Amino acid sequence: MTVLLDVAEFSKLFPVGRVPGAWARLKRRYSGGPEKLPKVHAVDNVSFVIDEGETVGLVGESGCGKSTLVRALTRLIDASEGSVKLGPRELSLTPARQFAGDPDRARIQMVFQDAGESVNPRFSAFEAIADPLRRLRKLRGKALKDRVETVASQCGLPLQLLTRFPHQLSGGQRARVGIARAIAVEPDLLVLDEPTAALDVSVQVVILQLLQRLKKELGMSYLFVSHDLSVVRLLCDRVLVMYLGKIVESGPAMEVFENPLHPYTQALVAAVPRMHESGSTHLRLIGEPRSPIDPDPNVCRFYGRCPRGEDRCKTEMPALRRFRAHHVACHFAEGFLPKPKPAS
Amino acid sequence: MTAAPALSVEGLCVEFRTRSGIVRALDDVSFSVGKGETIALVGESGSGKSVTAYAVMGILDPAGRVTGGRAMLGGLDLLSATSSQIAEVRGRDIAMIFQNPRTALNPIRPVGRQIADVLIRHGNVPRREAPAQSVEMLRAVGITDPARRAKAYPFEMSGGMCQRVMIAIALAAKPSLLIADEPTTGLDVTTQAVIMDLVNDLASQMGMATIFITHDLALAGQRSGRIVVMHAGHVVENAQTAELFANPRHPYTAELIAANPDSAASLDELASIPGSLPDLRRADLPPCRYSERCPRKLDTCARPLPPPVPGADHIVACWNPMPAAAPVAPTLGAPMANAS
Numbered sequence: 001m002t003v004l005l006d007v008a009e010f011s012k013l014f015p016v017g018r019v020p021g022a023w024a025r026l027k028r029r030y031s032g033g034p035e036k037l038p039k040v041h042a043v044d045n046v047s048f049v050i051d052e053g054e055t056v057g058l059v060g061e062s063g064c065g066k067s068t069l070v071r072a073l074t075r076l077i078d079a080s081e082g083s084v085k086l087g088p089r090e091l092s093l094t095p096a097r098q099f100a101g102d103p104d105r106a107r108i109q110m111v112f113q114d115a116g117e118s119v120n121p122r123f124s125a126f127e128a129i130a131d132p133l134r135r136l137r138k139l140r141g142k143a144l145k146d147r148v149e150t151v152a153s154q155c156g157l158p159l160q161l162l163t164r165f166p167h168q169l170s171g172g173q174r175a176r177v178g179i180a181r182a183i184a185v186e187p188d189l190l191v192l193d194e195p196t197a198a199l200d201v202s203v204q205v206v207i208l209q210l211l212q213r214l215k216k217e218l219g220m221s222y223l224f225v226s227h228d229l230s231v232v233r234l235l236c237d238r239v240l241v242m243y244l245g246k247i248v249e250s251g252p253a254m255e256v257f258e259n260p261l262h263p264y265t266q267a268l269v270a271a272v273p274r275m276h277e278s279g280s281t282h283l284r285l286i287g288e289p290r291s292p293i294d295p296d297p298n299v300c301r302f303y304g305r306c307p308r309g310e311d312r313c314k315t316e317m318p319a320l321r322r323f324r325a326h327h328v329a330c331h332f333a334e335g336f337l338p339k340p341k342p343a344s
Numbered sequence: 345m346t347a348a349p350a351l352s353v354e355g356l357c358v359e360f361r362t363r364s365g366i367v368r369a370l371d372d373v374s375f376s377v378g379k380g381e382t383i384a385l386v387g388e389s390g391s392g393k394s395v396t397a398y399a400v401m402g403i404l405d406p407a408g409r410v411t412g413g414r415a416m417l418g419g420l421d422l423l424s425a426t427s428s429q430i431a432e433v434r435g436r437d438i439a440m441i442f443q444n445p446r447t448a449l450n451p452i453r454p455v456g457r458q459i460a461d462v463l464i465r466h467g468n469v470p471r472r473e474a475p476a477q478s479v480e481m482l483r484a485v486g487i488t489d490p491a492r493r494a495k496a497y498p499f500e501m502s503g504g505m506c507q508r509v510m511i512a513i514a515l516a517a518k519p520s521l522l523i524a525d526e527p528t529t530g531l532d533v534t535t536q537a538v539i540m541d542l543v544n545d546l547a548s549q550m551g552m553a554t555i556f557i558t559h560d561l562a563l564a565g566q567r568s569g570r571i572v573v574m575h576a577g578h579v580v581e582n583a584q585t586a587e588l589f590a591n592p593r594h595p596y597t598a599e600l601i602a603a604n605p606d607s608a609a610s611l612d613e614l615a616s617i618p619g620s621l622p623d624l625r626r627a628d629l630p631p632c633r634y635s636e637r638c639p640r641k642l643d644t645c646a647r648p649l650p651p652p653v654p655g656a657d658h659i660v661a662c663w664n665p666m667p668a669a670a671p672v673a674p675t676l677g678a679p680m681a682n683a684s
Binding site: 060061062063170171197200201202204205206208209212227228229230231233234235267268270271272273274275285289291 | 388389488502503504529531532533534535536537538559560561562563565566567589599600601603604605606607608610611612614615616617620
């Protein structure tokens with residue numbers, strides 16, 4: 001497999017708090033003091049690759065940096081550090097502002113969470129799908145119309161609905177418009193930010209099956225952001241689990257969900273509601289997440305919430321280590337490895 | 345449930361007048377929830393789950409009209425009560441957690457103040473103590489740094505945090521009935537588990553009855569003792585949770601269970617539900633509103649739905665229900681063996 005997207009040592013920090021006034025800045029410049037603004041470490045030193053034709057799931061709770069990571073990968077915001085390589089091209093050298101007109105813009109596209117809110121309410125379905133084609137493919141007239149209709153039928157959107165506006169479409173149809181718009185310019189990487197979160201189960205199934213079919217037909221790679229683990233399990237080949245800006249576990253989806261080695265993944269898997277279990281039999285995550293503002297680089301990010309949490313976790317940040325097919329960032333991952341089953 | 349029900353809804357019918365005709369959103373909806381009991385209303389969007397809740401709370405859209413039925417809370421019929429009677433009850437005895445916290449919260453009032461409002465109006469808390477108590481409420485729903493967050497406005501908080509604030513507002517006056525309309529839709533699974541634990545714990549501590557509205561059958565199964573399945577404004581099935589999963593009688597329930605991602609090993613195995621909800625404005629709506637999507641349709645389905653068997657615990661509104669398996673003893677609270 002060839003690597004499509006290579007993200008290496010990627011970080012994104014946001015300054016927070018009061019920006020010092022002009023006088024304070026002037027004083028600091030002349031006194032030579034260091035510039036010190038507190039920073040939120042939204043994504044902190046993250047590395048991973050996405051192969052061609054692969055579906056990678058990205059899971060984690062809100063505030064863990066999923067969206068920041070995704071927005072930086074789709075070049076909507078700039079990275080603070082690190083590199084993002086699409087094939088041979090280093091994307092982080094091009095500022096996000098200039099990337100909108102870049103020829104590679106079409107290669108990474110995104111399907112947003114709720115198509116009802118992310119599609120321009122004044123654009124008909126046709127206009128919504130045509131917009132990226134006009135801007136990036138410079139299609140006009142007959143060619144444009146043909147392409148929009150091809151894409152719409154690929155996504156199972158009846159052609160007579162193309163004249164409708166988002167509010168006249170059902171949730172499932174809107175989701176199809178959102179997908180059609182993203183795949184219209186034939187991207188290599190499609191980033192899906194919880195595409196089914198706003199949908200009913202009956203529609204969700206159809207959309208997931210549509211996504212799987214499109215992937216086979218068009219040979220795209222997916223980065224699938226979701227917090228619905230039961231969906232990630234079905235759709236993804238590999239999964240990355242993020243916690244407070246760091247990847248804490250990664251590996252083949254089935255493997256990660258059946259044998260989670262990081263305590264956070266374990267809690268995450270245990271929190272998925274299952275039809276045939278009642279009551280709160282799962283692990284609870286007590287305590288509060290650590291502050292993402294200038295976190296201590298020597299303390300495990302999960303410390304304080306972790307059911308295991310020992311002294312070592314306070315003094316040494318665990319690195320990602322390899323266990324069989326997983327990569328896990330926990331000092332005690334060995335202890336969670338399943339014991340060899342007795343032959344029975 | 346042997347105890348007197350906290351809320352009993354009987355034959356509730358709701359219509360909406362729209363420019364394109366009358367939408368019969370609810371038709372003969374009946375269910376009841378006992379003290380300390382948690383029931384779930386489950387169904388696709390458009391099935392009338394939220395409208396049921398709004399009708400009970402007396403906050404239907406002006407275009408909506410209750411055309412029949414009763415909703416008894418204690419001795420009071422909420423559907424025929426005067427607005428001042430309802431205003432006394434709402435917030436104190438019944439509270440609601442709304443679907444979208446961003447639009448439900450007041451955008452120009454700090455969240456701590458919004459909680460304090462409820463405490464002062466309904467919780468018998470002196471005005472001076474309200475701010476401190478609202479910080480405590482924020483802490484109870486798991487908000488980090490509650491003292492600082494109490495001064496924040498809804499737009500400064502994440503969706504998950506807004507939802508926690510909503511829950512704090514709903515639980516502030518310790519109501520006897522909580523209606524939670526998709527309380528955890530926008531939240532992470534870990535947060536969802538904690539929030540649902542919180543609601544369940546409070547419900548059992550205070551003997552609070554909970555009506556939990558969701559489209560996630562798995563979540564409903566895990567969190568409620570009884571499930572009421574709705575489709576296009578009808579209650580199609582009403583049974584104890586364990587019984588419903590082991591022995592779904594209505595074809596729609598069976599399809600819902602099969603469409604849940606939890607029940608399949610691969611994506612291809614997942615079944616989708618054919619067709620979509622019927623247009624509720626039609627004059628010729630069939631008596632069974634599922635019949636046009638139903639794989640088990642018979643000629644009898646054109647007749648009015650069978651009346652529920654009096655006293656039955658497992659109610660199904662279908663002429664040709666799925667064959668019954670061996671009945672399951674109700675195992676409330678005890679985890680069932682996983683079938684897979």
